[in-house]
Amino acid sequence: MSGWWIMLTGSLVAISCGILGCFLVLRRLAMVGDAISHAILPGIVIAYLLSGSRDSLVMLFGAALIGLVTVFLIQWFQNSGIPSDASIGVVFTALFSVGVILVSLYTRQIDLDLDCVLFGEIAFVPFDRLIVGSVDIGPRAFWGLLLCFLLVATIITLFYKQFKLCSFDPALAAALGIPVAFFHYVLMGLVSVTTVASFESVGAILVVGLLVVPPATAYLLTDRLHVMILLSAFIGVLSTVLGYYVAYWLDASIAGCMVAVAGVLFVLAFLFSPKHGLMGRRKRLAKRMAVTV
């Protein structure tokens, strides 16, 4: 039974990340996702210290706010002439280090260890139950992530055309009257919320894997955005389920195996995708050569 809960929870993480990740990858913002996932650590710790529990909405919003601050700071440094990769590096390591210091300072007061924050421990997910009244309705993380998934799915579905145009051609979007900056921050806010909701189960480092690897794989397999999003979510779920069994078989970290499987799926797509894969490209090239010769 607990195996099912782990796979279900992992799948929700993978789906939310898979949807949002498509926009990050297409807008060349994958590393901003990375930055957010690290920079929210101090937000998580502070929220822990203030509320003393890990299920408060305060924590979710606090961390989301820090995520937006991260994005804002990165943008601000960039606009002031600092190269974008350097400003990303400066902002997220600085904020992350504050988080690390806070964790080490207050390690006795709070039940939060650094390994767990970094790598997650999805195996513990089934043991932290949510009790409503006197009824046990399942793991707490599952419900949190379900809420997060519904939020992501609703907002992306409602404003699909805006997110799409802002990703493809922000200049036209702005000229058509779409508030480009607003949607940028909505997207980043969703990435922050998802990262916070996911960090307990997969950790701050591996959540980036789920934000980037399945969308990059889906990108190789299709030429349509909505197909890419659905494929990305599906590949995320596949990675979760296969990763769980691999972890069971190897007796290794579940989250680690999930992202490792995602990596293997990416390599397979990279080599064998009919449209963008290495083999497909070779074949087409050979065909073209044969025609011209």
Added chain:
Amino acid sequence: MIQSKAPLKVTDLSVSYHDKPVLEHISFEVPEGKLIGIVGPNGAGKSTLIKSVLELVPRLKGEVTFWGQPYKRVQKRIGYVPQRESVDWDFPTNALDVVMMGRYGHLGWFRRPGKEERRLALESLRMVGMEAYSDRQISQLSGGQQQRVFLARALVQDARIYFMDEPFVGVDAATEKAIITLLNDLKRQGKTVLVVHHDLSTVKEYFDWTMLLNVRLHAFGPTDEVFTPSLLKKTYGGRLTILEQEGKMSLLTN
């Protein structure tokens, strides 16, 4: 009432980028129903002029009105074709989809593109001779075909004034011809078209009116009056060699 006012009026517009002036004290008034070329050397601020008029880059100062009204009020009647290089052509989408994006402004916040948008988009693709490529992934189109898709996307916006940023860059001769035919069609429908252009050899042939721009506005008026060796020299400084032979003017930029 709206018709009586200039489709675009710019008063004392200045723009700077990181403290460097890009445009200084630009004032002009665009007449209705003309095909207008914006000409000037590299770094003259031609694209910036369009972008600041459309509020895509911040103005230092200056006032811009369309038919006497502020930009936000008349946004739907303004069409924009960005430079082709400004977007990622590997984006997972096809030609028809890109053209439909031109209708997003008319759809408001929540409505999704449907049958009507599809029909309009296909019609626009037909007008630029691209209906056969509607389901083609955009990275598989040639430069000229991509430019035509961009143009179709502007047509579908059904605007009254169009701003086009270097539409002739990197396109084949056939596309160039198709674009200029289309621009003339728009003009005949009474629409105003402003085009950032860099090829001096075609200015006289293509545009009714010409703007000579190099940070400052050097001249703006009917092409015959404006496109003269002396004004061009003033605009381009030493970067232009003009060879005039038997009444024919050849221009070389270096």
